[in-house]
Amino acid sequence: AQTVTQSQPEMSVQEAETVTLSCTYDTSENNYYLFWYKQPPSRQMILVIRQEAYKQQNATENRFSVNFQKAAKSFSLKISDSQLGDTAMYFCAFIVRTGNQFYFGTGTSLTVIP
Amino acid sequence: SQTIHQWPATLVQPVGSPLSLECTVEGTSNPNLYWYRQAAGRGLQLLFYSVGIGQISSEVPQNLSASRPQDRQFILSSKKLLLSDSGFYLCAWSVLRGGGRFWFGPGTRLTVT
Numbered sequence: 001a002q003t004v005t006q007s008q009p010e011m012s013v014q015e016a017e018t019v020t021l022s023c024t025y026d027t028s029e030n031n032y033y034l035f036w037y038k039q040p041p042s043r044q045m046i047l048v049i050r051q052e053a054y055k056q057q058n059a060t061e062n063r064f065s066v067n068f069q070k071a072a073k074s075f076s077l078k079i080s081d082s083q084l085g086d087t088a089m090y091f092c093a094f095i096v097r098t099g100n101q102f103y104f105g106t107g108t109s110l111t112v113i114p
Numbered sequence: 115s116q117t118i119h120q121w122p123a124t125l126v127q128p129v130g131s132p133l134s135l136e137c138t139v140e141g142t143s144n145p146n147l148y149w150y151r152q153a154a155g156r157g158l159q160l161l162f163y164s165v166g167i168g169q170i171s172s173e174v175p176q177n178l179s180a181s182r183p184q185d186r187q188f189i190l191s192s193k194k195l196l197l198s199d200s201g202f203y204l205c206a207w208s209v210l211r212g213g214g215r216f217w218f219g220p221g222t223r224l225t226v227t
Contacts, residue, residue, distance in 0.1 A: 033214035043152075043202055045218035052214070091158065095214060100146050100165055102208065102216055106157040 002027045006092055006105035013082045014113050020067075021077045021108045023092030030054075031097035034068065036077045039107075040088040048090070051075065053097075079110075087112045117141055120205050120219035128227055133178075133192040135222050137205030140186065145207040147188040149180055152202040164188060200226045 003026045013019035025034070036048040051059045051068050058066050063080045075094075079086055092105040117140040127133060139145055149161040160173045162180035170180050177196060181189045188205060205219040 035216065037218075043221055043223075045204060045206075045221075047217070050214070093216070095208070095210070095216065097210060097214065100163060100171075101160070102148070102206075104158045109155075 002029075002094070002096065002099075002101075002103045004092055004094060004103045004105040006090075006108050008108045009106070010109045010111075012111040012113055013079075015082055015084060017082055018078060018080045019082055019110065021079075021090050021092075021110065023075045023077070023105055025073050025075065025092070025094050025103070027073070027094070027096060029096045029098075032094050033097065034066075034075045035093045035095075035102075036064070036066070036075075037091045037093060038086075038088045039091065040085075045091075049077065082112045084112050084114060086110060118205060118207055118217055118219040120203075120222055122222060123220065124223045126225045126227060127195050129197055130194045133190070133195050133199070133224070135190040135203055135205075135224075137188040137190075137219055138186055139188075139207045142186070142207070142209060144185060145209055147182060148206040148208070149188065149190050150204040150206065152204065154201070158204070162190070195226045197226050200224055 005024045032053045034051040038046045038048045049059050049061045049064050058068050065078045067076045089107045089109050091107045093102050095102045119138045148163045150158045164170050164182045178192050203222045208216040
């Protein structure tokens with residue numbers, strides 16, 4: 001069975017500091033895609049970053065980067081120079097390359113403190 | 115570019131009334147389509163997904179149903195709403211060709227009174 005676990009229901013960080021959100025997953029497949037989504041108070045789901053499992057290099061998008069450890073099945077999100085606009089719920093997700101279903105974690109609520 | 119539309123944005127319906135939420139996608143063909151529900155402060159619950167016209171997979175047995183009458187149209191329905199149907203409904207689409215992409219619509223906030 002495919003599962004995604006986000007063990008931190010809530011986190012907070014001071015503005016301009018760095019925070020890491022953790023995510024682990026379980027799959028027996030070898031080819032898949034991993035995602036982090038942000039859901040601000042507007043509730044619009046926004047793609048933050050995407051990683052292809054066959055790529056060794058960690059994905060980076062401006063202040064957002066991931067630490068992808070395939071053997072450990074870990075996919076953490078690092079937010080550098082945190083801004084007030086980063087306050088949101090963050091969801092980790094993955095899909096097997098040959099599959100149809102996306103699997104989401106339960107989310108981490110991040111609050112950036114001014 | 116690809117765009118996904120959902121309507122209405124907000125809906126207030128009495129218990130026992132019918133429901134129809136519509137989702138359409140532009141800029142792609144033969145996408146996988148999904149309906150998710152999110153209760154306040156909670157995670158995403160997959161309700162239905164579709165890999166093609168007329169092909170619907172249900173993940174959670176309940177009083178909701180889904181239909182895909184056209185390639186880029188996905189409809190969520192109910193004959194009689196329950197209070198527990200209140201929530202935030204998100205439509206999403208994906209294509210795995212080209213590297214795996216998954217996009218959400220703006221959502222519909224449903225309140226059943």
